[in-house]
Structure formats: structure tokens, C-alpha cells
Amino acid sequence: GAVVSQHPSWVICKSGTSVKIECRSLDFQATTMFWYRQFPKQSLMLMATSNEGSKATYEQGVEKDKFLINHASLTLSTLTVTSAHPEDSSFYICSARDLVRGGHNQPQHFGDGTRLSIL
Amino acid sequence: LAKTTQPISMDSYEGQEVNITCSHNNIATNDYITWYQQFPSQGPRFIIQGYKTKVTNEVASLFIPADRKSSTLSLPRVSLSDTAVYYCLVGDGGGYQKVTFGTGTKLQVIP
Numbered sequence: 001g002a003v004v005s006q007h008p009s010w011v012i013c014k015s016g017t018s019v020k021i022e023c024r025s026l027d028f029q030a031t032t033m034f035w036y037r038q039f040p041k042q043s044l045m046l047m048a049t050s051n052e053g054s055k056a057t058y059e060q061g062v063e064k065d066k067f068l069i070n071h072a073s074l075t076l077s078t079l080t081v082t083s084a085h086p087e088d089s090s091f092y093i094c095s096a097r098d099l100v101r102g103g104h105n106q107p108q109h110f111g112d113g114t115r116l117s118i119l
Numbered sequence: 120l121a122k123t124t125q126p127i128s129m130d131s132y133e134g135q136e137v138n139i140t141c142s143h144n145n146i147a148t149n150d151y152i153t154w155y156q157q158f159p160s161q162g163p164r165f166i167i168q169g170y171k172t173k174v175t176n177e178v179a180s181l182f183i184p185a186d187r188k189s190s191t192l193s194l195p196r197v198s199l200s201d202t203a204v205y206y207c208l209v210g211d212g213g214g215y216q217k218v219t220f221g222t223g224t225k226l227q228v229i230p
Binding site: 004044045046049093108109110111113 | 153155160161162163164165168206217218219220221222223
């Protein structure tokens with residue numbers, strides 16, 4: 001079945017650095033991917049919709065200059081947390097749908113998430 | 120986007136059948152109902168999806184009444200490994216349609 005892979009799975013870095021997270025669809029093409037953030041004991045919160053070859057669409061309250069999204073190919077979207085601070089520490093998850101094989105009612109496939117800790 | 124409401128938490132003993140109900144009163148005609156399972160520090164995993172009536176797969180059943188304003192996920196004979204958070208999502212199935220997660224239901228299976 002469709003697989004979505006995230007890398008890295010876990011990262012610790014100092015405050016002020018930028019961190020890039022990759023999301024890959026391993027066996028299907030994804031023109032659209034979604035990025036979520038999840039704080040401890042909370043639900044997933046949609047941050048943005050990543051569109052291949054065009055600008056991402058950000059949810060209200062999400063700073064687009066803080067969370068840079070690049071979707072340069074049909075199998076890869078990246079999320080860069082710029083000048084990260086401790087409050088950016090969270091669990092980041094991406095998802096995508098295999099629309100080619102599955103059709104319009106295909107559920108989303110999620111990556112296993114990236115645990116980001118900013119010291 | 121249709122909003123969903125689920126119980127925050129449930130407890131069940133091993134071997135019992137667990138039913139988790141989700142309310143989605145403003146579900147649209149084109150919306151499908153999808154359930155996901157999430158373990159700590161992992162991404163959500165697809166369990167089952169349906170549009171109306173009953174759907175069954177190897178791990179669960181999904182019951183959807185005629186008015187589609189609610190749905191019930193049924194897990195037969197749960198084990199300790201079924202302890203997780205279960206999310207009910209509603210969306211139109213359109214490939215580019217974003218979905219919003221509700222609070223989810225934290226299921227604790229007790230030995």
C-alpha cells in the first residue's frame with residue numbers, strides 16, 4: 001500500500017537554528033501534501049497544504065515566513081522551521097493521498113512524524 | 120469542514136468489544152467518514168472508511184445510520200495493543216480537500 005516517509009524522525013537543535021523536515025511519498029505521486037503539528041496530549045492541527053509547483057496554503061495563525069514549505073517534486077515536500085525557538089518544539093506530521101490508484105475517496109496516508117526539540 | 124465530536128476517553132477490558140461513536144451533524148452530501156488510530160509518537164494509521172450503512176474489514180466495523188449524522192467504530196475483542204487514540208474525520212473525499220482533526224478518543228484497554 002501507499003507509504004509516506006518522513007525524515008528525520010527526531011531532531012534536537014539549539015535555539016535560532018533552522019531545521020528541515022522531509023516528507024516523501026514512496027510509491028505514489030502526490031501533488032498535494034499536508035503538514036500537521038501536534039503538541040503533547042493534543043490533537044493534530046493542520047498547518048498548511050503543500051502544492052507541487054506552487055505556493056503552499058497556510059492555515060490561519062501559521063506564520064508562512066516561519067514555516068517554509070517547498071514542494072518541488074511529485075514525491076517530496078519539505079518543511080523548514082526557520083530560526084527555531086523552544087516554543088516550536090512539537091511533533092510534526094505530513095500526509096498525502098494516492099489519487100492516481102485510489103480515486104477521490106482515498107484516505108490520507110501519514111508519515112510517522114518528526115519529533116522536534118529546540119533547546 | 121464538518122466538525123466531529125467524540126468522547127474524550129474510554130476504558131475497556133481485554134477481550135471486550137468496543138464501540139466509539141462520533142457525531143458529525145453538519146456532514147455534507149459528498150463527505151466520507153474515515154477513522155484513524157494513533158499510537159504515541161507515531162503518525163495516524165488508517166482503520167476504516169465508509170459513506171453509509173455498514174463497512175467491515177479485518178480489524179473493525181463502521182456503522183453509519185441513514186441520516187449519516189453520526190458513526191460508530193466497532194473494535195471486536197480488543198487487546199492491550201489497541202490502546203491508542205482514535206480519530207473520526209469527515210471530508211468530501213476530494214483529493215485536495217483538507218480535513219480537520221477533532222479531539223479524538225483515548226482508548227485505554229485494561230488487562
